[in-house]
Amino acid sequence: MKKKLFQIVLPFLLPVLPVAGQEDIDEFLRNQPIIDVHIHITKGYTDNEDYNKLNPDIDIAKIEWMSQRFDQNNIVLALGGGPMKYAKLWPKLDDRHWSGPRLPCNPLREQDEPCESELPDLKELDSLFANGTFRYLGETSFHSMGIHPADERFDPYWELAEKYQIPIGFHADAGPFKRNMAETPNWNEEYGNPLLLLPVLKKYPDLKIYLMHYPGRYFEECIEVMKKYDQVYCEITAVSMFAPKERWEPKVKKLYDEGLGDRLMFGSDYVGTIRKNIEIIYNLEWLTEHQKRDVYYNNAARFLNLSEEQIKKHYEMVE
Numbered sequence: 001m002k003k004k005l006f007q008i009v010l011p012f013l014l015p016v017l018p019v020a021g022q023e024d025i026d027e028f029l030r031n032q033p034i035i036d037v038h039i040h041i042t043k044g045y046t047d048n049e050d051y052n053k054l055n056p057d058i059d060i061a062k063i064e065w066m067s068q069r070f071d072q073n074n075i076v077l078a079l080g081g082g083p084m085k086y087a088k089l090w091p092k093l094d095d096r097h098w099s100g101p102r103l104p105c106n107p108l109r110e111q112d113e114p115c116e117s118e119l120p121d122l123k124e125l126d127s128l129f130a131n132g133t134f135r136y137l138g139e140t141s142f143h144s145m146g147i148h149p150a151d152e153r154f155d156p157y158w159e160l161a162e163k164y165q166i167p168i169g170f171h172a173d174a175g176p177f178k179r180n181m182a183e184t185p186n187w188n189e190e191y192g193n194p195l196l197l198l199p200v201l202k203k204y205p206d207l208k209i210y211l212m213h214y215p216g217r218y219f220e221e222c223i224e225v226m227k228k229y230d231q232v233y234c235e236i237t238a239v240s241m242f243a244p245k246e247r248w249e250p251k252v253k254k255l256y257d258e259g260l261g262d263r264l265m266f267g268s269d270y271v272g273t274i275r276k277n278i279e280i281i282y283n284l285e286w287l288t289e290h291q292k293r294d295v296y297y298n299n300a301a302r303f304l305n306l307s308e309e310q311i312k313k314h315y316e317m318v319e
């Protein structure tokens with residue numbers, strides 16, 4: 001009898017459950033600043049109905065829409081790379097953006113428009129890092145463009161990044177698996193292997209690199225690199241959103257078992273998925289409340305060497 005009642009009631013309860021979950025998350029996030037270490041800076045797309053009515057200038061419309069997403073989700077700082085033009089524009093309109101050039105940009109890829117030269121002019125980049133206009137380098141597109149990460153062409157860029165302690169986002173996975181072949185004819189997923197960074201790290205041991213998409217194909221290699229270099233951090237975007245949880249969650253657990261959990265940071269990667277990615281972290285039930293807050297903010301604050309003053313300001317921003 002009891003079982004039968006349960007069967008009748010359950011279908012009515014099911015749609016209600018996620019709503020209660022949302023309230024729990026909202027409560028948890030109250031006054032919690034969040035650092036998003038993986039966004040993409042791009043032009044505005046006129047066909048994007050999320051923001052194409054916000055501003056007559058479609059590029060500005062996209063930035064305004066992103067700022068609204070940041071406001072809604074307590075994002076106080078975001079690391080993002082893209083075309084030089086937009087990497088300069090975005091932080092001008094919203095100083096929560098720590099931006100820089102995609103490395104390298106791909107002249108065939110629409111997302112990278114305008115890509116006048118694959119690698120930025122070194123003198124210009126040096127001055128943009130020096131005066132604080134740029135505070136980021138990445139995401140790397142070595143795998144999608146078929147370029148070896150230790151290619152000597154990048155040496156002067158590593159040198160600059162090390163000198164100014166610029167965070168670098170390295171795409172450490174084989175995916176994405178749905179891609180535009182015309183934009184990436186030289187695709188070579190082997191070049192997403194973070195072990196290929198070891199000669200670079202040997203030469204520039206103070207590079208501040210984090211490995212994007214940790215629980216993907218190269219998770220063991222990521223752990224190997226992180227064990228060798230204390231300043232190498234990681235995030236779990238895309239894989240944690242698209243792959244079944246049972247496939248990637250044990251790898252995140254392994255990160256903690258290996259004593260590397262305090263180097264996991266929060267990221268969203270795909271436009272409009274900040275909340276979804278917040279939920280992914282929140283729903284790792286075996287993480288303590290403290291560890292979740294570390295992922296949302298503290299680990300990245302340490303990685304980025306934020307000052308006490310900056311941290312205080314971030315908490316004030318979400319009061």
Ligand SMILES: [Zn+2]
Pocket residue numbers: 139171172212213
């Ligand atoms: Zn990526």
